[in-house]
Amino acid sequence: MQHAFNPYTENGGTILAIAGADFTVIAGDTRQSEGYSIQTRYAPKVFKLCHGQGVLAVNGFAADGNMFVKKVKQRLEWYRHAHAKDMPIRSIAPRRFFPYYVYNILGGIEEDGRSSIHPVRGVYSFDPVGSYEREACRAAGAAQALVQPFLDNQIYFKNQTPAPGTVFPQHLPLSTVLEIVIDSFTGATERHIEVGDGLEMYVVLSKNSNALQGLRADAHSFQEVTSTADGERVFVIRRDLKKD
Amino acid sequence: MSIMDHNGGSVIAMVGKDCVAIAADMRLGNQALGISSNFQRVFPVTDRIFVGLPGLASDVATLHERFRYRVNMYTIKEGREIEPETFAHLVSSTLYEHRFGPYFIEPVMAGISKTPTGKTKPFIAATDLIGCLNFAKDFVVAGTASTKLYGVAEGLWEPDLEPEDLFETISQTMLNAVDRDAFSGWGAVVHVITKDKVITRALKGRMD
Numbered sequence: 001m002q003h004a005f006n007p008y009t010e011n012g013g014t015i016l017a018i019a020g021a022d023f024t025v026i027a028g029d030t031r032q033s034e035g036y037s038i039q040t041r042y043a044p045k046v047f048k049l050c051h052g053q054g055v056l057a058v059n060g061f062a063a064d065g066n067m068f069v070k071k072v073k074q075r076l077e078w079y080r081h082a083h084a085k086d087m088p089i090r091s092i093a094p095r096r097f098f099p100y101y102v103y104n105i106l107g108g109i110e111e112d113g114r115s116s117i118h119p120v121r122g123v124y125s126f127d128p129v130g131s132y133e134r135e136a137c138r139a140a141g142a143a144q145a146l147v148q149p150f151l152d153n154q155i156y157f158k159n160q161t162p163a164p165g166t167v168f169p170q171h172l173p174l175s176t177v178l179e180i181v182i183d184s185f186t187g188a189t190e191r192h193i194e195v196g197d198g199l200e201m202y203v204v205l206s207k208n209s210n211a212l213q214g215l216r217a218d219a220h221s222f223q224e225v226t227s228t229a230d231g232e233r234v235f236v237i238r239r240d241l242k243k244d
Numbered sequence: 245m246s247i248m249d250h251n252g253g254s255v256i257a258m259v260g261k262d263c264v265a266i267a268a269d270m271r272l273g274n275q276a277l278g279i280s281s282n283f284q285r286v287f288p289v290t291d292r293i294f295v296g297l298p299g300l301a302s303d304v305a306t307l308h309e310r311f312r313y314r315v316n317m318y319t320i321k322e323g324r325e326i327e328p329e330t331f332a333h334l335v336s337s338t339l340y341e342h343r344f345g346p347y348f349i350e351p352v353m354a355g356i357s358k359t360p361t362g363k364t365k366p367f368i369a370a371t372d373l374i375g376c377l378n379f380a381k382d383f384v385v386a387g388t389a390s391t392k393l394y395g396v397a398e399g400l401w402e403p404d405l406e407p408e409d410l411f412e413t414i415s416q417t418m419l420n421a422v423d424r425d426a427f428s429g430w431g432a433v434v435h436v437i438t439k440d441k442v443i444t445r446a447l448k449g450r451m452d
Contacts, residue, residue: 145424
C-alpha cells in the first residue's frame, strides 16, 4: 500500500453571511475539529479586514484559511502603501492548481460607484479557486446542507405566499436576522457533530444606519471593533453553542 | 454513485399534538434523468399507520409487498390490527434478515398508537437499511435530501403543533429541503394522521 502525504484535511465548522438593507451579518461557529476529535473549541473563522474592507469568513482547511487571511491582509496593506488608497476587493489571486482549500464569504462592503441613497448590499461567496457570486445570503461549510435551505425559506421566503393583500418585506430588520442566524447555528449544532462550542457574529453597519435601535441592549452583548472614522461601524456578538 | 442515490427520493415524519404527519416527494429518476413525477413511496399499513420507503425503487415495491404479507398474517393470527411500535419491530426484523445483502431502503413510519389505558399517542420511527431502529420524539428523515430535511426541520419544528399547523410545518420542511436536492422533488404528498381520520394533500412545489 502506497502512502502519500495528503496536504489537506477538513477542519469542520460552518459559516454564514446575510446582507440586510443597511447592515451585513457574517457569522461562524468557533469549533475546529478533525475527524471525531475536537482540536479546539475556540478558533475564529471570521476576520475583520482593515480600513473598511469588509469582513471575511473562511472555512474548510483551517491552515489554508488562516494563511489566506494573512495573505489578503498583506495584499491590502501593500496596495495601500503603493497607491495611497484602499484596494477595492474584487478578487484575490487564486492558486488554480494547488488551491487554498477554503470556501470564503466576504461581507460588509458596498459596491463602488453607487450613492449612499441606494447602496447595493450583498455578500460575496467564493469557491476555493475564486469563482464568486454576490448574493443576499449564503451558508458554507460542514452544515451548509442543513442551513442553506432554512435560509431560503426564512430570508427569501421561498415556497411561501404572502397573506392576501400583503407582501413579504424586501429587507428584514437586524433583530430578525440575528435571530435567524442564531437559530441556524443552534439547529446545525443539534444535528451536525462538527458544529458547536461557540458562535461569533460580526455585524457591519453602514453609515447613518439605525439598525441597532431595534435591539434590546441586554439581549445582545456587543463589542465594537470599528477601526475607521468614515461612519461604518463593526460589532462582534458572541454566543455559546452546545459543546457535545 | 451509491445505490441509495440511484432513484432519488426523500421522506419525513413529524410528531404533533395527538397527531402525526408523514410526507414524501414524488420523483423517480434514473440517476440524473427524471422518469416519473408520480412515484408513490408512502403506503398505508393500517388505518392509523403509514410507512414511507425512500431508496432504491425496486426495493420499494418488494418491501411494500413483503410488509403487506407480514401484516396480513399478523392480523389473521392475532385477530386484531398491528400497533405502530410492533410494526416498527416487524420492519426492523424484516430488514435484518438480509443483514449481508440488504434492501436499499431506509423506512420511515408514522402512526397513532393506543396506550393500555385507551388513550392515543402519536408515534414515529425510522430504521437504517439493516433495521436499526430510531424512535425519535420530534421528527425522522430519510432519503437523498436527508441532511437538508434535518436542517429545515430543526429550524421549523416545535412540540405540540395542531394538525393544521403540523401540516404547514412539514410541508415547508419538505419543499425547502428538496429544492436544494437534485434527486428529490417533482411534487410532494403529505398525510396528516389523527385519531379518527387521515387527510392527504398534494403539495404544489417547484417542478424543476
